Amino acid sequence: MSLLEIQNLDLSIGSARILKDVSLSIDKGEIVAITGESGSGKSMTAMAVMQLLPDAAHLSGAVQLAGRDLLSLDEDTLCTLRGNEVGMVFQEPMTALNPVKTIGAQVAETILIHSDTPKAEAMQQAADMLARVGLPADRFPLSRYPHELSGGQRQRVVIALAIAQRPKLLIADEPTTALDVTTQAQILDLLKELVSEFGMGLMMITHDLAVVSDMADRIVVMRHGEVVEQGETRALFRDMKHPYTRALFEASGHQVDLPALPDGPDPVLQVTGAVRDYALPRTRLFAPRQFHRAVNDVSFTIHHGERVGLVGESGCGKSTLTRAILGLEGLQGGSITAFGKPVSPAMNPALRSGLQVVFQDPYGSFNPRHKVARIITEPFHLLPNPPSGADRDARIAQALTDVGLTAADADKYIHEFSGGQRQRIAIARALIINPELIIFDEAVSALDVSIRAQILDLIADLSRKHSLSYLFISHDLSVVRSITDRVLVMKSGQIVEQGVTEDVFANPQHAYTKTLIAAAPVLPDISHLKENAHV
Amino acid sequence: MRSRSLILGAVLCVVVVATALISFIWTPYDITQMDIPNKLQTPSLTHPFGTDHFGRDILSMIMIGARTSLAVALVAVGIGMGLGVPLGLWAAARKGGWTDEIIMRGNDLVFAFPALVIAILITAVFGAGATNAIIAIGIFNIPVFARITRGAALSLWEREFILAARVSGKGAARISLEHILPNVMNLLIVQGTIQFSLGILAEAGLSYVGLGAQPPVPSWGRMLADSQTMVSFAPHLALVPGLAIVISVLGLNLLGDGLRDYLDPRIRVART
């Protein structure tokens, strides 16, 4: 008998069928990954095990934890199981903790509600548990509040409170998705250690195949609420019986076909010794202002037709640099020139029209009250004689067909489009005035892998057609590796390494680049797996 | 449940507005005429709501009083929106700058003067009257609208579509009008309804203490004040104007809540 047995689980919420005939099992000490794209039902499977579903949810089938059928238990009994026999870690560490309670109290609470432990002893146990997850009390006293910790540290607190009662099963729902790669690697290591130390079963939910490939014992692939394939990790990657598994794998490691670099150095953008400071709030009433240097002496050049990547973790200054390059914010030192003319908030429209941008969030990038035609023609504001009438319609149709949409889409509102289509519209908006340089600011980070692969192909196509130059900003190393010719690595406001993409990835020079590349999860080499199978 | 409050609210509001409008062309009796022999009559077929101590028809007075209430509240909301919304947009566009600081501190200061206190000050200096009631309630509405506009606008300024507009070379004023204002409109409509209802309540209170509309202009608040000494033997004098206020305010509040659910359930209205 496995620790967790899910058999023929069906879940519907209202009239929507969320899960269809899901069956899977997890053994003691085993790590089982549930993976799939958004809407696959992977998180709902986890919530069904926790029995924390919306009131309108209807479940059938069986969920057995250590032989007890969770579906037949009443709410009071379930409360004695949650946190005690099964713990859960969530995706968003920034909001998963109560902001007005100390971390010690929040971890100790799990112990206090499930046992008669005296308060002082529970606090001691909480301190031990926090120390175990990497927050020793001498550096992170129990009296700390969540807002005094970083995202990674908060996720450690969430893990500590989930495992404080040493549950038999731990569920982790995208536990590292909101974290930087280096932090992600540490949290994944911690989870692995805890599983072997406590002998827990771990249900790991993630959209990222690479994350689970070297961690999970078994993988369950889900799509549209159904399990399409499951098996032992190596065997699954080796065989990939279901076409969707194969498609998911290929999209995850998608390599685009980038056209060759045009010849001749013709600089489009030159950043020279750029410095950007932010004033910090005063620490004392009349103390002199303190400044945070978000961008520190950054220099690089982008040539015509060149595709440059910029990688770095959150807070490294890449967004600030983007805003400076777009002329939205000024610099405190150094200079940025585009096509030989200085970039600043006061630059003229003609210069501005040469620089366009595609943002990350497919849902926040458009005014919800405007139609597509109005949205994508907004940059026409920069032209001295904006096209009108038939000319305007033709430009709109051209821009939309360029990005794989149709001219008829111009009359629709943005809410009629999916996330992937919205990113296409964002690209159409950037392209419509034929800029010299496009900045992709985490432009594919919010998309599912299969959609991401399509957008990356689109970018490669457009580069071929329009000989685009772009700066591609991302925290995702594998994406940057496939879509750029040259790469800049940024840390704490400085460019620590730059060079030809392949060279930097194959042979990183700077210690930070090495850490970054080592921390990034990679997909297994299938050909290698297949050879081994024959031996 | 949702649409029910919208419909009920809309119906009540239509009734109140219609009553006020009809009073311009027709009322059952002429309220400038006293009819002492028929004073203090209880409700009957000839006088559905009875008569007051001068024998005037209460229904006719309620109809004309609706005019006063609606006019004062409407103009006060107009003042509040007309000044508050631009200030809020301006403050949000200059977030963290001294313009923002001055506008918001000014707001806090006005909040320290409840509408009644402003009315007392104005009346003490210029004398009582409906205009002063309008100004007092209107001034109090300004920071309400400025604050909610600024709050909503600030979160919009963080959105990427505003960045996109800036990349397209649009300035703060243009972005405020083209992108921010349309997206805070729902919120303003809902808050406007709420402020309208608060305006009716405030007008009634000011009239009750003699700081609002002066005789002979009828107002619900003063009808209540006049009825006070007679409440023991003619309770309908106090009942009818009070219910008129309750129905108008209830109607507007239900309409506001209904509109909120209909337009955007995430809207938070400020109520004090």
Added chain:
Amino acid sequence: MLRYSLKRLLSLVISLAVASLVIFAVIEVAPGDPASFMLGINAQPDTVAALRAELGLDMSKPQRYVAWVTGMLSGDFGTSYTYRTPVAQMIADRMWISLPLAIYALTLSTLIAFPAGIYAASRRGKGGDVAVMGATQLGIAVPNFWFAMMLVLIFAINLRWFSAGGFPGWDKGFWLSMKALTLPAISLALPQSAILARVMRSSLLDILGEDFMRTARAKGLTRRQALWRHGLRNALIPVLTIIGLQFSFLLAGGIIIEQVFFLPGLGRLIFQAISARDLIVVESVVMLLVFSVILVNFLVDLAYAAVDPRLRSRT
């Protein structure tokens, strides 16, 4: 925490200074000379001049402002034009009705609103929630002075449980005085509690949707435990703002309610002063009301910091 408090304190002082300037300026605009008004049309010019000197009206405007402010700081609010008694004394006598009334009403309002709001939030969408919300909808629509008249009609005139108005004075006995303030306090409190209950409910419902509430449930807390241990304190933050605003409303609203119940509080004083054009009394009472509003908001700011640790450490 200290820095935060100092910052709020500085903001309080600035608000008070600006408010006093505004009030002084408005009163200065008032037409007519108080001294001639007090002495009547037939007064001799030299008597008027003497009175002007006595009242300090012969000084320049900045001098008078400084004298007014420094006077108030030392507890001297000037002398009433009509009664020729110190304004401070007049205010102090009436304060002991208006202030207890506002506090009484605020206490009642909170005592009614908290359970109602929590109950409605915990029964969201069910019969109890709909009933409470319907009642609050009505409560918001009822003008407090009309509600007061209805209370008088029912409990004083028909049932004769309370007197219809007047105030015996605290020296006649605490409970007797509290009884006299009970109907006024209820009529002030109920409409306010309707608003507060709605804020409490919506604030709690917001918090119930937060991630950390899910964490609390995943720990094994029941719905009720999660609500009490993690929901309530977080939900209190917006509720505090409303309580602060309500206090100033209750103090001002009390002015009207005092008229209904013939209570000799600040409200009576200010209306008598307006009709007698006793501007120094109006000026001082308004300043006092504004001061209390600003002070309460300062206290609310401090209460925020007590509830929310993020405010304590940030700047």
